[in-house]
Amino acid sequence: MNRTSAPSSDTQHYDYVIVGSGAAGAIIANRLTQSGATVCVLEAGPPDNMLYLHIPAGFIKAVFNPKYAWQFSSEPTENTHGRRIPIPQGRTLGGSTSINGLIYNRGQSTDYDAWAALGNPGWGFNDVLPYFKSMEARTGGDDHYRGRSGELPISDIDWIHPLCSAFIDGAVETGIPRNEDYNGMYQAGVGYFQRTIDKGWRMSTARRFLKPIKSRSNLDIKTYAQASRILLEGKKAVGVAYCHPKQPNTTRTVMARKEIIIACGAINTPKLLQLSGIGPAGLLQEKNISVVHDLPGVGENLSDHYSVRVVAKVKNSDTINELVKGPRLAGQIFKWLTKKPSVMALSPSLVHYFWKSLPELDAPDLQGVFTPASYKEGYVGMLDDFPGMTAGIWQHRPQSRGHVRIKSADPFEDPIVQPNYLEHPQDQLTLIRGIRLARKLLQSKALERYFDEETLPGKLCESDNELLDFARQYGVSSYHVNGTAHMGPKSDRFAVVDNQLRVHGIENLRIADSSIMPSIPSANTCAATMMIGNKAGDLIRGRSTLR
Known part of the structure; x- marks a missing residue:
C-alpha cells in the first residue's frame, strides 16, 4: 500500500466522494444519489446561510467576503500595470453560483464542436445540448434549444x-x-440577459440541486471541510484527506469505494492535484512533494476573460x-x-x-x-x-494562456495564479x-x-x-477562469482528463468543473460548468448520452 496519507480513526466510507459543491459538484451529487449510491460532498466553505448570498443585489456584498469567496488574485505583469487582479471564487455551498453575476449564457455551438474536434468525442454541441436542456426550466424560445422541466429556473428581466x-x-x-x-x-x-433568478431570489446550484435532496439518507454534505490531499494506493485514488480551516492540524479522511470526483474549480482543482503528487514533476519536486504521477498539464492552459x-x-x-x-x-x-x-x-x-x-x-x-x-x-x-x-x-x-501552481505543500496557502492577461x-x-x-x-x-x-x-x-x-x-477579471486540467486524448501531452473526465494515469479519479474545458467558451462559464456536472452524472453512472 502506498497511501499518501493514512486514514484517521474516524474514517467514513462512501461510494463516491465529491470535492466541491459548486456549479458542477452540486449537480453531480444530485444525480448520483438518485440511483441510490452513497455520496459525500466536501465543501471548504460554510453553509450558504448569509442573506446576501440569496438576494441578487447581494452580489457586491458576497463576492469580496473572504468567508464566502476565495480571494485569489493574479500575479502582476506589465500588461496589468503591475496590478494584482482580484479573481474571487465561491467558497460556500453552491460555490461560485452563490456569488456570481447570475447570467445564464451557454456560448456558441462552435465552442463545443471545437472541444470534440480536439479529440473529445461526445462533447460536440449536439452531444451537450441535451444536458443543457435537461437542467433548464425556461419559458420562451425554441423547444429544440430550450429545456422546460429542469430544476434550474432561467428568467427574463x-x-x-x-x-x-x-x-x-x-x-x-x-x-x-x-x-x-x-x-x-x-x-x-x-x-x-437571461438570469438564474426566480421570484426575486438567486437560484444557486445549492438551492436548486442540493437543498431539495438534503434529506436523502445516502447524501452527506460536510461544510468547513477543505480537501488537503487525494489519498492514493499506488495510482488508484481511494480517499480524500480534509480538515477544518480553523483546525489545520487535525486531518480527517473519507474513503471512496468507487470514485472520487474533483469539482472545486479551475484554481483549487489543480492545486489539490499538485498537493497530492499529481502534476508537473519538476514543480512537485521543487516543493518537496513526492511525485505520484507526472502529469505536465495540471495547472497549465489557464484562461480567463x-x-x-x-x-x-x-x-x-x-x-x-x-x-x-x-x-x-x-x-x-x-x-x-x-x-x-x-x-x-x-x-x-x-x-x-x-x-x-x-x-x-x-x-x-x-x-x-x-x-x-x-x-x-x-x-x-x-x-x-x-x-x-x-x-x-x-x-x-483570448489566446493568452497562463498557469496555476502551488507555492508550497501547505494546503492553506493560496497558489500562484497567472492568467497572463x-x-x-x-x-x-x-x-x-x-x-x-x-x-x-x-x-x-x-x-x-x-x-x-x-x-x-x-x-x-x-x-x-x-x-x-x-x-x-x-481591466479586470470576469471571473471565468478555466482550462487548468483540460480534456484531451493521451496523445495530447498536456491533457489531464479523457473524454469521460477520467484523470489520465490515475484510477477512480475524475474531474468535473471549468478546469476541464479545452478552450474557453464564448460566454460566461457558469452555464457550461453546470452542463459539465450534469453530463458527468451520466458518465460516472455509465449511462448513455441524453438525446
Missing part, C-alpha cells in the same frame, strides 16, 4: 429602465440585430447609483419584499451585446454588457457618486476594437438625450496605444 431600452435601440441603429434568445439558434445580437468598462455620466435620468441611496433604497427593498420589480432582484449586468470586432468575421468574438449604473474606477464594487451608465466589453476567445498581441488588438465599439454604442443617437460625458477612459484617450494603456490600467 422584469425591471426595465429607459437607459436599457435606449441602449438596445442604439445598438440596433448601429447594425447589431435584436436577439431575443442568445441561447437559441445563434448568439449574435443585443437584448436582455479580461474585461474593460467604458463609463459615462448620465443626464435627464436617474440611474441605479441614485436608486440605492437613502430612502429610495428603502423603497426598492419594499418593492422586492412585495414581489414587485426592484433593483434588489437584478443581475449586475442587464443588457448583452454579442458582436464582431471586424465585419468580415463569421461570428461574434466580443461580448459586451450594459447597465444603468457605474462604479468607481469602473470596477464592480463602490457605486459612483454621479448618475452613470456602463458598457463593458471582453474578448470571447493581454500577453498575446491578438488579444490586445481585439480588446482595443471592443473598447471602440463600446464607446460607439454609448454615444449612439438613441442615447443622445441621456449621454452627458465619458468619464472612462475619457475623450482625451483616443489612439490605439492610449486605449491599450487604459485597458492595462483598468
